[in-house]
Amino acid sequence: MAIAQSSPKEEQHQQCHGGRGGWVFQAIAMLVATAVTTQAAYRARREPWDLAFVLFSYADLGLLFLCLSVYERLPPPPLEEVQEGDSGDDGAAVRWRLKMVVWALSTALSVAFAWRVAAVMPAPAMKAALWGMTSTVAVAGFYLLFVYRPVTISSSEMDTCKHKQSSPKLDQMV
Template sequence: MELPVAENKTGATMELPASENKTAREPDQRPASPQPQADSSGFKFLTIIAVLFLTVNSADVAYRSRHDPPRLSFVVFAYSDLMMLLFYLKKMERLPLEGRERLKFPVWALSTALILAFSWRVAEVMPPVLAVVVWLLSGSVAVGGFYGLFIYRETEDGGVVDHAYSPPKKYEISPEEKV
């Protein structure tokens, strides 16, 4: 039996033992890779755990803030808004691309309301200058989300409609420009 020979970087050769159990394959034949499973039970389990944790934590905070109406209303609002947002996102995920258009507004409105509620709570404890920064950032996220969901449109070939400042869809360098 003849052993295969391998060369290293210095040019020295060494013999490699061949395994008796391996079968010879043609270069273009590869073993079939396992197909990814469509079962998302692991993600479903993690989602249930996360929602359960959020529910227990929110109930605990609501119980502890039962004598502080502003804090209690914030906790109830944030929890209910987040649950509705998750519901709409899951519903949107299951729909085909054509059916998602009607759910864009509720998703944007719920996420914007959540951003503004958290900004309100954070801006309360910040110095006035930083509170302005927090409100500007949350406003830019809300406006950017509105732009991304409702104004920004792409054509079928990947280009952007009605934007003169959009990048070209393909920029290829000629061989002369590469030099």
């Protein structure tokens, strides 16, 4: 009988990123979303646009959860900054595509909710403010996911999850 053993690097990754229990939260969240969607779809069954909105929101949220769960299971990217095309790492291409899909799904969900809320807004200025905020969120999300490059952190700074460096004063308070 073979026993699967994980490497120390995988164990550290699981400790720092929540281990294997994340599926429970995702399952509960999807069950709640399914129950709420079923109730909303039943109430909207005679209004085609309302029903389409409910079903689109549910499908978009489900796909968003799925993509985020796949993204979280990918191995972490290397610490060194590598020029595009030089790494030969298929994981980088998959991470980039998943980030693009996550951005598109979250933007579509934001736009759908803004569209529904704008339909009931009384003043044109309020509608403009709503669409301005939605556009700002979409553009800022794109910038943070694809344009912004944070400063590279050294491997000694990355070990803070493993060594739990905190101040003695904070330990006394806790």
